[in-house]
Amino acid sequence: MKVVLRKDVEKLGEAGSVQNVSGGYARNFLIPQGLAVYATDGELKTAAHNQAVKDRKIARQEQQLQSLADKIQGLTLSFTARAGDTGRLFGSIGSADIAEQVSAKVGEEIDRRKVVLADPIRTLGDHTVEIHLVGKLRPTVTVTVAAEDVVEEAPVEEAEAEETEA
Missing domain, CATH: 3.40.5.10 (Ribosomal protein L9, N-terminal domain)
Structure with missing residues (x-):
């Protein structure tokens, strides 16, 4: 039928x-x-x-958004996040984070729903993410996730012990 x-x-x-x-x-x-x-x-x-x-x-919207797609295409976004020894993040990087950073770089607002991301990014490394503007306009960006450098501080007990010895 x-x-x-x-x-x-x-x-x-x-x-x-x-x-x-x-x-x-x-x-x-x-x-x-x-x-x-x-x-x-x-x-x-x-x-x-x-x-x-x-x-x-x-077609009219594609024509209007072509310049925006050209700005977005090939962008590299860098994120730092805390990660474990296996390269797995303690949190995640979602579509809202990516949309916010793309908006800041191109100077135009990108809605988080335009970012095509099946699951949030939870691993270190490079990830290719597509942004669906309208119709066939789907520029891609590279998201690079690096581990956050953690500066280890001396334990509090050792610092107190050194002060009492002096």
Whole structure:
């Protein structure tokens, strides 16, 4: 059964796309939830028109954001964090941290939701991270995570012992 999706459905398609699904899935889930409608001639024409409008909007946004993508592409971001002997961080570096540093370097606000990061970074080394601006504009940045230099202080007891001896 063909349906036109009204909203993005995970593992099925984006809003406005025509999908072939089983009858039960359409009648029992997609249509009652308002996620899709039957693919009639009128709905197919409306979906085609809406897709054309959406494509023009994305093309216009891509054109406007191209200079920002050029600034972001190839950036190297450096982070220092406390890490164990195995190279595993005690904390993590998330999309908000990366977005904040990219925003500071390019001078324009980047939303943390634009940073494509499956899991927070929890290891030392270089990591490649993609930033999804709009459409096919997906510049990449290199995130370098180094171990924080920890200056070990003399234990308090030894310092007190030296003072009493003097």
